[in-house]
Structures are given as structure tokens and as C-alpha cells.
Amino acid sequence: MTVVWWLAGVVVLVVGGVVAPIGWHGWPSTVVGNVFALSLVVSGLVLAWWRTHPRLVAVAGGGLWLVAGGLSSWGWFPDPALVILALLSTVAALGFRGWQGAAGLAGYLLILFYLVGDPNPVPLMMFSVPGFLAGTVLRQRREVAARLAARGRELEEERELFADLALRHERARIAAELHDIVGHAISVMIIQAAAGQRLVDRDPDRTREAFAAIAESARQGRGDLQRLVDLLGGAASGGPDLAVIDEVVDRAARSGLDVSCRFEGVRDGLPAPVAHLAFRVVQESLTNALRYAPGAAVRVTVSGSVQILVVRVENAPGSGADAGVAGCGQGLTGLRERIQELGGRLSAGPVVGGGWAVEAGLPL
Incomplete structure (x- = not known):
């Protein structure tokens, strides 16, 4: 509809500004x-x-106007036609940018003034320069609007990218939490179930202890999963502290693991993310000891200072057969990534004597 109205306006301008006046004075x-x-x-x-x-x-x-200017002595020149010159000057500013358009207009007006032969250049200036300036302003507004629109699209793409990265990061965090919770509980249950199968005929008392450990590990895993579900659902959750390390060490000891834990230095008032990761380091290390070094003694040391919390879990060589519980290989990798996000470090590897040690440094 806008195009139709503009075409109608052009026709009215030409008829009213050129055709009618020339016809009135004689074609x-x-x-x-x-x-x-x-x-x-x-x-x-x-x-x-x-x-x-x-x-x-x-x-x-503009070229047709030059032709008309050169032939102006052969007919009557209608003054309303200067409106067309003003509009052409505006369109020129829209099509040609900066100094190119300005220089072109100046040269054009000199030629047109020479062809018309009018001693007074004011009319040509009045109906060309203001239109050119108006077109320049309109063009610059369009360019600014186009740049803003392009920047808006870039920001929207960046927002979608950041949202996708945040979603992936959250999924990875949830996957790591599920691995820590489920992996530890299932490892303990499988190991205790295997022990119960071996002892069921010859040692009923120890068999009952093994099944009790399975039940306790299952309850603890269910509780941890429920806390994770509540946290993901937006429920308030109290920040963990290093007491949870005592709990996981006690459960591992009751399941038959030879484990001890020693705290040194500062252990109160730690940031919740630091305490949580310290707990996960101990839990993952005990799980790996149960899997790959059954019967080995495990020593847990937690040393806190003003600037850093160091968690070290070291186990001796296993004295029994491998428990046959294969891991997925993502436990320590996921822990290292989460610790590095806090600016900490995690190292794991063999030690002198054939054992294995995991050590994490968490900045406070």
C-alpha cells in the first residue's frame, strides 16, 4: 500500500508541477x-x-535535468519543477556517501547553473542543498539502524550460545554428581554382595554384616539422590562441611575397608563449594580403592590453612584379588575439571611402594 501511495504521489507531482503548468502556458x-x-x-x-x-x-x-536546463530557452520553465530537483538531491544523498556525494552535487550545480544561464543561483541552491542534507541525515539514520539491528542479531546469537554452554555445563555437573553418588553406592554394594556370596555358607555372621553394609550403602545413596533432586528442584539446602568426610570414612570402615582419617589445621567455616569438592575427592578415592586395591590400607589427610585446603588420599598396594567392578573412567576427570573451575589442582598417580595417591589443593 505504501508503494502505491508513493507512485500516486509521484504522478501527482509530475502532473501538477510540470505537465499542468506547461500546458497552461502552452505546450x-x-x-x-x-x-x-x-x-x-x-x-x-x-x-x-x-x-x-x-x-x-x-x-x-539529474541527467534529464541537465538536458532540460540546456534547452530551457525553448520552452517555459515551471517553478514547481524545482521540487523534483530537491527530491533528486535527497535521493542522491541516499545513494552516494560522504564526500563523493557532496563533490558530485557541487559539480552538478555548477554545470546546471551554467546551462540555465540564470544570474541568480539562489533558487538552485535552495532546492538542492537542503534536500541533499536531509538525505544525508536519513541515510545516516538508516546506517545506524542497520548497525544496531546487526548488533542485536549478534547479541541474540551470543545469548543463545551462552545459554547452550550453560546448559551443557549444568548437564556435565549433574552427570558428575550422579557419578559420584551412584558410583560409590553401587561399588560398595557389589563388593559386599560378592563377599556375602563367598561367606554365606561358612560364616553367617559376617554375611549378615555384608548385607547390612549393602543396605546402609543403598540408603545413603538414596538419601544423596534425594538431596540432589531437591537441589535441582530449587529447594534450600544447607551448605556441606568437612563432617561429611568423617561420615563417608566411617561408612567405608564399616564396609570392611582399612581406612583412617586425620584432620590438620583449619576445618571450620570453609566455603560450601570447597567442602563439597573435598568430600567428593575422598569419596571417589575410597571408591577406587575398593575397586582396584581391595584389602589395602587407606589413609586420608585433610590439611587446612588460611589460603588452601589440601586433601590427600593414599592407599597401599591391594592385598586381594581385583573386585571386578570396572569404572567409567570419568570420576577423576570430572573432579579435576570442577576443581580447576575453582582455581585449584588435582593430581593422581602411583607412589613409591606400589600404592596410589590422589591429592587436591583447593583455594580458600
Whole structure:
């Protein structure tokens, strides 16, 4: 609808500003006079394409105006036609940027002034320069709007990218938590179940202890899963402290693991993320000791200072057969990534004597 109204406006302008005035004063009877009149008419009609081809409109319309200026002595020049010149100047500013458009307009006006032969240049200046300045302002507004729109699209793409990264990070965090919770509980249950199978006929008392350990590990795993579900659901959760390390060490000892724990230095008032990761380091290390070094003595040391909390879990070589509980290989990798996010470090490897040690340094 806007295009239709603009085309109608162009037609009205040409008819009212050129055709009607020239016809009122008498349409030229000579060929040259008709060329003069038609040049003014067509210079106005080409404005219909100013949106799609501004440079072409400016060049074609301006050229026709030069023809009309050179032939102005062959016919009566209607003053309303200067409105077409103003519109062509505006379109020229839209099509040509900066100094190119300004220099082109200046040169054009000099040629047109020479061809018209009018001793007074004010009318040409009044109907060209303001239009050119208005077109320049309109073009700059369009360019700013285009840049803002492009920046808006970039920001939207960045927002979607950050949202996707945040989603992946949250999924990885949940997967790591599930691994720590389920992996530890299932490892203890499998090892105790295997022990119960071996002892069921020859030592009923120890068999009952093994099944009791299985039940306790299952209850603890269920409780940990429920806390994770509550946390993901937005429920308030009290921040963990190093007391949970005592709990996991006690449970491991009751399941038959030869484990001891010693605390040194500061252990109260630790940030919740640090205490949680310290607990996960101990839990993952005890789980690996149960899997790969059954019967080995495990020593847990937690040393706190003003700047760093160091957690070290070291086990001797296993004295029994491998428990046959294969891990997924992601436990220590996931822990290292989470610790590095806090600016800490995690190292794991063999020690002198054939054992294995895991040590984490967590900044406070």
C-alpha cells in the first residue's frame, strides 16, 4: 500500500508541477521544446524507483535535468519543477556517501547553473542543498539502524550460545554428581554382595554384616539422590562441611575397608563449594580403592590453612584379588575439571611402594 501511495504521489507531482503548468502556458510546438518538456516529466517519473535504485534515479534524473536546463530557452520553465530537483538531491544523498556525494552535487550545480544561464543561483541552491542534507541525515539514520539491528542479531546469537554452554555445563555437573553418588553406592554394594556370596555358607555372621553394609550403602545413596533432586528442584539446602568426610570414612570402615582419617589445621567455616569438592575427592578415592586395591590400607589427610585446603588420599598396594567392578573412567576427570573451575589442582598417580595417591589443593 505504501508503494502505491508513493507512485500516486509521484504522478501527482509530475502532473501538477510540470505537465499542468506547461500546458497552461502552452505546450511547446517544436521538437526541441517537446524534448525539454519530456525531460522534466521523465526526471520526475524516475523518482518512483528511489527505494530500490537510488543511484540510478539520481544519475538519470539529474541527467534529464541537465538536458532540460540546456534547452530551457525553448520552452517555459515551471517553478514547481524545482521540487523534483530537491527530491533528486535527497535521493542522491541516499545513494552516494560522504564526500563523493557532496563533490558530485557541487559539480552538478555548477554545470546546471551554467546551462540555465540564470544570474541568480539562489533558487538552485535552495532546492538542492537542503534536500541533499536531509538525505544525508536519513541515510545516516538508516546506517545506524542497520548497525544496531546487526548488533542485536549478534547479541541474540551470543545469548543463545551462552545459554547452550550453560546448559551443557549444568548437564556435565549433574552427570558428575550422579557419578559420584551412584558410583560409590553401587561399588560398595557389589563388593559386599560378592563377599556375602563367598561367606554365606561358612560364616553367617559376617554375611549378615555384608548385607547390612549393602543396605546402609543403598540408603545413603538414596538419601544423596534425594538431596540432589531437591537441589535441582530449587529447594534450600544447607551448605556441606568437612563432617561429611568423617561420615563417608566411617561408612567405608564399616564396609570392611582399612581406612583412617586425620584432620590438620583449619576445618571450620570453609566455603560450601570447597567442602563439597573435598568430600567428593575422598569419596571417589575410597571408591577406587575398593575397586582396584581391595584389602589395602587407606589413609586420608585433610590439611587446612588460611589460603588452601589440601586433601590427600593414599592407599597401599591391594592385598586381594581385583573386585571386578570396572569404572567409567570419568570420576577423576570430572573432579579435576570442577576443581580447576575453582582455581585449584588435582593430581593422581602411583607412589613409591606400589600404592596410589590422589591429592587436591583447593583455594580458600
